[in-house]
Amino acid sequence: MGIWILNGTTLDASGQEAVKHLFIENGKIAQRLDGQETPETAGHEVIEAAGKLVSPGFIDMHVHLREPGFEHKETIASGTRSAARGGYTTIACMPNTKPVIDTVDTVKFIQGKTETEGNGVRVLPYGCISKNQLGRELTDFEGLKDAGVVAFTDDGVGVQSAQMMKDAMARAAALGMPIVAHCEDDTMVKGAPVSEGTFADKHGLKGIPNESEAIHVGRDILLAEATGVHYHVCHVSTEQSVRLIRLGKQIGVKVTAEVCPHHLLLSEEDIPGMDANWKMNPPLRSKRDVEAVIEALEDGTIDMIVTDHAPHSDEEKAKGMQLAPFGIVGFETAFPLLYTKFVATGKWSLGFLIERMTSVPADVFGLPWGQLEIGSEADLTLIDLKKEKEVDPAEFLSKSRNTPFTGWKLKGWPVLTMVAGSVAWTESSE
Numbered sequence: 001m002g003i004w005i006l007n008g009t010t011l012d013a014s015g016q017e018a019v020k021h022l023f024i025e026n027g028k029i030a031q032r033l034d035g036q037e038t039p040e041t042a043g044h045e046v047i048e049a050a051g052k053l054v055s056p057g058f059i060d061m062h063v064h065l066r067e068p069g070f071e072h073k074e075t076i077a078s079g080t081r082s083a084a085r086g087g088y089t090t091i092a093c094m095p096n097t098k099p100v101i102d103t104v105d106t107v108k109f110i111q112g113k114t115e116t117e118g119n120g121v122r123v124l125p126y127g128c129i130s131k132n133q134l135g136r137e138l139t140d141f142e143g144l145k146d147a148g149v150v151a152f153t154d155d156g157v158g159v160q161s162a163q164m165m166k167d168a169m170a171r172a173a174a175l176g177m178p179i180v181a182h183c184e185d186d187t188m189v190k191g192a193p194v195s196e197g198t199f200a201d202k203h204g205l206k207g208i209p210n211e212s213e214a215i216h217v218g219r220d221i222l223l224a225e226a227t228g229v230h231y232h233v234c235h236v237s238t239e240q241s242v243r244l245i246r247l248g249k250q251i252g253v254k255v256t257a258e259v260c261p262h263h264l265l266l267s268e269e270d271i272p273g274m275d276a277n278w279k280m281n282p283p284l285r286s287k288r289d290v291e292a293v294i295e296a297l298e299d300g301t302i303d304m305i306v307t308d309h310a311p312h313s314d315e316e317k318a319k320g321m322q323l324a325p326f327g328i329v330g331f332e333t334a335f336p337l338l339y340t341k342f343v344a345t346g347k348w349s350l351g352f353l354i355e356r357m358t359s360v361p362a363d364v365f366g367l368p369w370g371q372l373e374i375g376s377e378a379d380l381t382l383i384d385l386k387k388e389k390e391v392d393p394a395e396f397l398s399k400s401r402n403t404p405f406t407g408w409k410l411k412g413w414p415v416l417t418m419v420a421g422s423v424a425w426t427e428s429s430e
């Protein structure tokens with residue numbers, strides 16, 4: 001038995017919308033018929049998708065699932081459910097767990113849990129660059145690669161030593177693996193909870209300067225040039241980083257980059273008060289930085305959109321702006337936020353947004369997903385672009401509710417998520 005998805009709206013390579021019927025067999029897209037044709041559905045399951053967008057499943061290359069070690073914030077089970085509800089079919093999980101993902105055994109643990117509790121969502125573990133993420137000694141890159149990590153990163157902290165980063169890049173380049181970098185110079189941050197700027201000034205807080213990020217970006221582009229590695233910059237938030245990445249691309253360095261919805265939508269001036277749901281790393285920056293990252297995404301300097309889904313418990317966030325941990329959840333609001341604020345307003349085409357959440361991350365990391373061609377894995381998301389709803393953290397499937405977007409009225413909510421032809425989540429099953 002196969003599955004027919006009938007009358008859904010799909011986008012072609014040039015972003016044109018067309019009504020199609022998709023037939024899924026053995027987990028793959030087996031046929032695509034034009035909307036005028038009448039498929040033979042007898043004996044098959046039918047999903048009616050009239051009025052819905054059928055998008056390739058979203059791919060999120062930057063997420064925190066918190067297991068092992070921080071199961072009160074999130075688990076592989078809750079995180080993948082939350083991801084599926086957001087329309088994500090493939091997610092790459094960061095290694096800042098407890099223990100960190102710096103051994104083959106921990107990689108195997110993530111893979112095993114995903115198999116049994118991952119709700120069908122594809123979870124790609126990252127391996128650490130340094131043992132325990134301490135920046136002192138490199139991990140076993142060969143072993144971690146063989147175990148199946150997607151790339152190397154110490155996300156959560158910056159690699160402070162330039163020489164260690166260069167050594168890491170040389171090893172990764174030899175293995176054909178990317179280095180993915182959280183860019184932050186610790187000597188410039190010193191306990192500041194928010195960006196330098198009007199909010200920090202008003203509340204008498206220390207500010208995180210833009211250069212603390214951009215100095216690593218610049219350093220690492222030079223090191224990537226020297227080593228030939230594929231260097232990917234995490235959560236770009238500043239105008240200065242954008243300028244350096246643009247230059248890196250111009251001179252032929254293999255540098256790619258990601259941006260998060262919150263850095264595209266919010267500036268430090270929007271922070272309403274001492275509410276730690278507005279505290280994340282990198283912090284919300286100035287309006288000028290927001291404009292720069294938007295422009296960089298539009299001109300291709302920044303390649304893709306990721307959530308940096310970073311769940312923390314209510315208790316942890318209640319510690320206040322200075323003491324609460326950095327991070328906000330992202331899966332369940334990413335697409336409606338971006339669709340409502342950039343596509344429904346006419347600034348971006350729908351195809352532009354979808355590509356940055358599907359085919360672009362797949363191309364950049366050499367993954368076989370992110371499109372709906374005949375023969376591709378049936379990883380897809382049905383989205384009701386007209387459905388309007390307020391963001392209500394109480395209904396998140398994530399274990400955590402730390403979002404600054406509470407109460408935002410948004411359009412474009414996923415209604416069904418399928419991975420390899422199996423339904424991972426549907427609105428109707430909630």
Ligand SMILES: NC(=O)N[C@@H](CC(=O)O)C(=O)O
Nearest residue numbers: 064155156280281310326327
């Ligand atoms: N982004 C965040 O604010 N927090 C992340 C760490 C990280 O992505 O650097 C976390 O693990 O909580």
Ligand SMILES: [Zn+2]
Nearest residue numbers: 155156182234
């Ligand atoms: Zn980070």
Ligand SMILES: [Zn+2]
Nearest residue numbers: 094155156308
């Ligand atoms: Zn992160």
